[in-house]
Amino acid sequence: MALPPKFSGQRFIPTEGAGASSFPSQPLHTVEIFLDYTCPFSAKIYNTLYTSLLPALSSDPSLGSKLQFIFRHQVQPWHPSSTLTHEAALAVQRLAPAKFWDFSAALFKDQKAYFDVSLVNETRNETYKRLAKLAADSVGVDENQVYELLKIPTEAKGDNGSLNVGNAVTNDLKVVIKMARLVGVHVSPTVIFDGVVAGDVSSSWSLEQWLEFLRKATA
Template structure:
């Protein structure tokens, strides 16, 4: 599935030069929900261990593979939408894979703060305010107010009287949801390798299991 240009920061490549390096031969797509514990387990292990220790130092792997995060909102957790919106706001403001993945790592690290019970007595805009602060604390040159302004819901109708207008990232939420629905992805995490669901990949895989799989499939 193609990646719309506005979501280019969802893609993590390992080439030092995007202009001269060939396109990676293989793509690993990670369908993740920021409030899913198993998504956190998979992402954290990949981001903190597999990518820096196995893929990045190894040109035979890093030149042949890239990763794409597919934000998979799970609607039975209402907070899932809010947290994913924060990631989309960061993407809009930075358009940087490094910063988007950095903030994704922070969201997973703090995911319990956005579980159902953690914000049951919090208004939507209060949650957005916390997320905006988390983003600015994570990314030093990111303005908290700029993030919050993309997320906040107005308390009064607009000039057209609209009561359900959403926020400045609503259209992005619609687009990522349409993309994922076309693929029929349901559970998180789901991993798609070169267009095919890789059911064998588990969030509980060890470094050795990942290395064995990568050596076998990234050729």
């Protein structure tokens, strides 16, 4: 599936890094990873990718140069805060695309702070303020700029006095949700390799299992 240029931060080419602006002349094998920031299994697979697999591929051009990874947002509506955390990631992606993967790591590391019980008594804008602070503390993105993209107005806006206007990243959220729906992804994590669901991939895979899979798949 295509990746709109405005979401370039969600692409990681091991030999180029996160949000790479250049693109190899040869077609690449594509690993799409559908993840939810409030899903423990998504956190598990992302941790392996972020701390082990991507660094290993970056230091092994013979394999890493064949691949690109794309983060796909898999918002799970039964976790209401899932929407808020993905909105925060989209805000960082807009302000600093190259920091998207690092901020995603911070979100997964801090995910329990956004579980149901952790914020049931918190207003939506209060949660956004915490997410904006996390963005500032973890990847150095301006806290106020992140919050400006996330906050919900407290008064009706527009000529018709709309009370349901969303925030500045609502339209981006709609696009990434439509992408997941288009390919019929239902659970997180889900991995798609070159357009086909890789059902054997597990969140419990070790670095060695990932490398074996990728070597065979790209041979």
